[in-house]
Amino acid sequence: MSVRTPRTLAGRYARTAYLFLLPAILFFAAFFYLPIGNVVATSLRTGPQADQWAGLGNYADALGDPAVRHSFLVTVAFAVMVVIGSIVLGLALALALDQPLRGRVVFRVLLLVPYLTSVAIVGLLWRNILDPELGVLNRVLAGLGLPGQQWLNTAPLLTIACVTLWQSVGYTMVLFLAGLQGIPETYHEAARIDGADAWRRFWRITLPLLAPTTLFVSVMAVISGLQAFGQAYIITNGGPGDATDLSVFHIFNVAFRTRDFGYSSAQSVLLLVVIVAFTLVQLRAGRRGEVTY
């Protein structure tokens, strides 16, 4: 069979582009889209071997399951903390390290290192640091004459959100730094000539022009917040009680502890729908706030 050569230049460009994309498409198809299809198919089945037809029964059960509802609310609360923290801390650090400070490159690298570290290592590290009896943090507090804290018992969700931020804020900072460096200096100069102080320039120039970056950061933070797993798995095991029973951890337990792959797959699909919905709403809302000068 002969391969027809596209006659137009655009056609030839398109064919070249698709050829370059082919390895990535094959990779995603094999390792992501086929498993996704498998999950959707499994969600319609039930039993320890997921070999009995259940139709939409798993979806109906999940929507009425108080444990699913609870883990979803826990996850949303966790995601809100992570999103707000990522934006506020990431932007603050980016603004600080965008200044002509000595050693700022070193600080940037130091802040980025936790992001490059595996969540398992970060989890084990913080689990030991936060141990109320044998952990380093309470020893430091004791050295300062302060009372020890039950970090993982009194505010477990906030604590694992803080650990997540500690790990991820360096990446957010890098994104904001790139955004800041993309804002032409002439805008600030013009504003200075017009008598605008630093605070006013931040609100009227920097922040509006960072809107696309902020949108990207918030979208990614929502997605990663709703998908968080390692923090609950490594640090708290979902506890105390079910206080940190994040959705993906809950789904994992339904699959691998209670051995209900159909039910866990249905919950996965529902979580995907929620994440996509959140993302679309964010994009729609975020685009309204964008400005150009």
Place this chain on the structure above:
Amino acid sequence: MSPNLSRRDLIRLAGAAAAAPVLSACAGAPPAPSAAAPGTFTVYWNAGHDYAAYRKVIAEFEQANKVKVNLQKYQWPDLRTRLLADFASGTVPDLVEEPGGWVQEFAISGNARSLQDFVDRDGGAMGFPADWQPVTVERNSYQGKVYGVQLHLTCNTLLYNKAMLREAGLEPPSTWEEFLAAARKLTKDGVYGVALNQDHTYVWPWLIQAGVTPYDPATGEIMGPREAAVEALQFQADLVHKHKVAPVPVSSTDYSGPQKLFSAGRAAMILTGPWDLDPIRKTSPDLELGVAPPLKHRTRATQAAGVSLFVPAKAARPELSWDFVKRVTAAEVERAATAETGMLMPRKSWAELSEVRSDPVTKVFADALAIAQDPSQQVRLTGQLGKWDEQLKVMYQQVLIQNQPAAEALAAFTRTAEGFLK
């Protein structure tokens, strides 16, 4: 990042990031390398049980059968994840060590092979089941057939710091009342009288001592008598929150917290099993370790635990798997493993060995095995142990860590359990 990132770019990026990891997490593991490759005998083993005594068995097994043993070591949760993925893919190991409870679960689901034909043929020669403690045979059988062979038989009892009790003028406590009084007296100067475990499986000795039956399939009663179960749970919570003789445990996948406090001299007593003996001896060789019989309340009893071996239903060479089982559970191997690590064994003859009877630590554990019960048996046979354990973990931590009234938490637990045990 470009400030002109298009909406399409964002949707594409966000959609891909959202969909892929969540969904692929549930899609089963990537195809495993063939566990039954010719010449290779694959065994899934607990990372903490890689004893020299078993390595010797492996070397002999390899020589006798002309195979290479691929001993894959896991922590229990990871082993379970891997095993379930293997069951789904159909590529299974030749032999699996399990933490107790999985044999019946996988027998019910058809993933474990019955060993009854091998037992009928070789049981007499190897002393199975005659030389095994009856509880170990019962927990590895389903519908009258043997599906697993117990490798270790353990139980939970009282470990104490002899020096601390001597300084306080105390004898090892025998009852709950004595235990509380001792813990009160021992709690001072940054030392807790006792450290309790956050892991829900540590609740069982208390419940058994209170006379609680977890599940009665004849009546459908859960955690009865209810008042006794509430009393057992509340007693533990009060040790932490009311009497303040124990630190608040921290929820985690790690159950070594009390052992670490005990080894560090920060807790005078812990309730645990032989798995903590080795770490205590290694990290605190100067600690004067005392072991006392299980506590008594309505009855003196403890929980039978320990690991077993089973052969997956799709294992390619069950005859070879059975040969490994026979070798690794032989009386002389039990003896060597105990000498090496202090681990307790399931053979009746093991409990009568002179070295077991003469060792002050092992002897107490060995005697406790006679009053050890398997509390999860009836729940396991319903096939709902996974759900039961998940709910029990939540309830136990709500009481022990979050100080929720025991009656309230237990009522919520039984309501939920009634739903899935029907």
